[in-house]
Amino acid sequence: MANIGETTLEIDLSALEHNYRYLKSKISDSTKFLGVVKAFAYGSDMVAVAKKLESLGTDYLAVAYVKEGVLLRESGIKTPILVLHPQPMNFELLIYYHLEPSMYSPRILKRFLETAERLQTTDYPVHIKFNTGLNRLGFWENDVEYIMQHLEGKTAIKIVSIFSHLAASEDSKEKAFSLNQIECFTKIAKSLDQLLGYKPFRHMLNTSGILNYPEAQFEMVRSGIGLYGYGNSAAIDAQLKPVANLKTVVSQLHKIEPNESVGYNRAFTSDGYKTTATLPIGHADGIGRQYGNMKGSVSINGKPAPIIGNVCMDMIMVDVTGIECKEGDEVLVFGASSSAEQFAASAKTISYEILTAISSRVKRVLIDP
Incomplete structure (x- = not known):
């Protein structure tokens, strides 16, 4: 066996490509793909992984925090980057680096709109997060009219997508709960579309969702752990390669x-x-x-x-x-x-x-x- 000489984390980008292509094979050709690279690309190398995914043609990347997105931009990444959990103190930085924020609460929407208007942006892309059962982040179903009231007559921002997150997509015992989440999200999207007069693209599925609920892939899917070689089940793990x-x-x-x-x-x-x-x-x-x-x-x-x-x-x-x-x-x-x-x-x-x-x-x- 070879002598590596010290503790080392090898990051196999060919395995990443294999996993990307496997997950892409599970969705429609027209469905966008978002690669989650938060937390240093699940502990590996965020910049290297993002560059590889960009070269493979991923449509979006996602990070948790603004500073992660800044690192990617400063490393030359051009792909759209969704920031899943931005904080108001970083909104100016976010806009400067052309990152796209998740609007997950009335406070965040109000503060970001104020920042965007002050910086005189036009149609700055934002993503509206709805809580359909995970109860972690997100607007509620009955917040649709509230959102529209705050956007009426405003041109500083534009909703480019709405999204939610399945709570137990890997658990077959929770299928009824997952289906209820999907139904709820579909209802929210229809209501918002009618009020907006246009259709933001939708995304809800994580790795297990891609594999277990392909009928709910909407216009984009998101994958994190699957890209790195794990599918939350032994059968899927056998099809993937650890990065x-x-x-x-x-x-x-x-x-x-x-x-x-x-x-x-x-x-x-x-x-x-x-x-x-x-x-x-x-x-x-x-x-x-x-x-x-x-x-x-x-x-x-x-x-x-x-x-x-x-x-x-x-x-x-x-x-x-x-x-x-x-x-x-x-x-x-x-x-x-x-x-x-x-x-x-x-x-x-x-x-x-x-x-x-x-x-x-x-x-x-x-x-x-």
């Missing part, structure tokens, strides 16, 4: 005798003769303490090595008893052959969390054949 491969190395091997302890607070005590490996990765790199004490394992020379003892700030220790390995050998924490979903499940969490937790001090290496 991020987290690797590290064996720093040192130890021979442990019966009843010897390993790590802080003596959290692990050996029940026999063991060989342990210390790896240069810890909770400062994104491997939380919940992964210690036999929760979570890494792969060394193709074999699982469980994490033992408490995760340290800069190190974890794993049991390599019976595994042929030496100091300097490569270790796979998660990736193509041992997924982040499996790693996360060992600590009863989800792939999103472990992917986005990988800290900035971990070296990023782009793979783009």
Whole structure:
């Protein structure tokens, strides 16, 4: 196995392309595609991922915050960028960088309209977020007339899309709830169209929605986790390729005798003769303490090595008893052959969390054949 020399997050852009094309194959040719690149592109490399998606022809990108969109613009990204959770203090910056805000509440709409009018914009593109059941952000169904009252006679902004978010699109037990959300959103869109006199494009589906509710793709879909190789089900995961491969190395091997302890607070005590490996990765790199004490394992020379003892700030220790390995050998924490979903499940969490937790001090290496 190759020696990478240090903890590294490999970002496989060919896997990203594969996932993009797979998801595109599930929608109509006329349906727009939005790639979600917030949170450093789910913990990978936001600029590299955005540039790849732009080269593939994605119609929109989405970030959570204005500063993420600014980074993309300053890196040369020209594709329209939707900011999902903008704050008023950043509205001027948002307009300067030609970012497109989500209007999700009366306060945000009022404040953005004031800023746009002061800066003398005309038909500045905004997206209206409606809450249909997730109860996180968004206007209510009965806010349509309120929105129209505030826009009457105004030319500073223009609604280019309306959108919502399914709460449980991956859960077949919640199908009735999801269908009710779709029906509610359709009703809102019809009402707004009639009052506006034109039709903003609509989008509601996330990755699981694309796969489970294709009839509700409307004019655009949004994909985040699917682009990075995870589809919220084992069957879909098999069709996708993980973009991020987290690797590290064996720093040192130890021979442990019966009843010897390993790590802080003596959290692990050996029940026999063991060989342990210390790896240069810890909770400062994104491997939380919940992964210690036999929760979570890494792969060394193709074999699982469980994490033992408490995760340290800069190190974890794993049991390599019976595994042929030496100091300097490569270790796979998660990736193509041992997924982040499996790693996360060992600590009863989800792939999103472990992917986005990988800290900035971990070296990023782009793979783009």
